[in-house]
Amino acid sequence: MPEGDLPAQILQPEESPPDDQSLYLMASEPVTAAPTVSRSIPDQTLIVGNSGSVSASAYFSGVIQGWAVRSSAPANVPVTVSEAGVVRFSGDALGTYTITVTAANDVGSVRYGFTVSVKTAEQVILTTVGDRPQLVVAVGRTISVDLSRYFSEAATSFGVTYDHADPNRLIDVTVLGSSASIRGLRSGTVTVSLTATSATARISRPATIQVTG
Known part of the structure; x- marks a missing residue:
């Protein structure tokens, strides 16, 4: 479920984000409100060893200047996000995990999590x-x-x-x-x-x- 407003995160040019949390800032424009979640991100299922992606921008509304993502188990389901809000992840170990997506701007931010289930091909x-x-x-x-x-x-x-x-x-x-x-x-x-x-x-x-x- 969406969480409350969070302070906007700013990426310093000289820093590199860790693998499980990538933040990108898009072109600046005047904003008056923090982003909101417009609809639920569907839970995802992967066959172990395969990859998947979600276009997060389809599930948030408002002006979005930056994206961040975090995996509940970065070693098992590593995740990255592009500047356009495309979340890419891979299933390296069997299990059920949560990926949290954050949309941010100068006013605030909002988070939403979805589940990734990594299963065998037979499952x-x-x-x-x-x-x-x-x-x-x-x-x-x-x-x-x-x-x-x-x-x-x-x-x-x-x-x-x-x-x-x-x-x-x-x-x-x-x-x-x-x-x-x-x-x-x-x-x-x-x-x-x-x-x-x-x-x-x-x-x-x-x-x-x-x-x-």
Whole structure:
């Protein structure tokens, strides 16, 4: 959340700012009020070893003469800011960190922080895992299947698609969380679609279910 007004920071020409806090002063012009936060900076997610950027100027309003940024863990998520307010950061270690952006002018300044989550590729990219699932259930019996084992860690919700309105269907399926309960109704083999959804994608994969007995 935005914090209260802070004194404007001035960069002496002979000084170099530390890596986790860079301040730039833009062309001077008359100002009557400190900058304000106009909207929230979205939280960011990175795959470890990759970089990201945010144009901070889109999230502040008023006359801005300088920018500063600070990382809660500079060794893990180093951050810099350009004179135009472009914040660049990289995810060097897994974890969740905070980057604080300060917009300043001659009257005062305002700060706003956003979260950077550094994750493995499996936690970010939604993909299938392993070979095509082949399941077996007996007529009149129910098996429980953990659907999450067939998708990467990025998956947050799951489903099973089949023709449940068919009076001659071979199975009934209910899904709760990542667990699917599959009941065999009559013998035969049927192909269903297992689905998984993440924050940014949805994928499906076929699975074969053999009903015996």
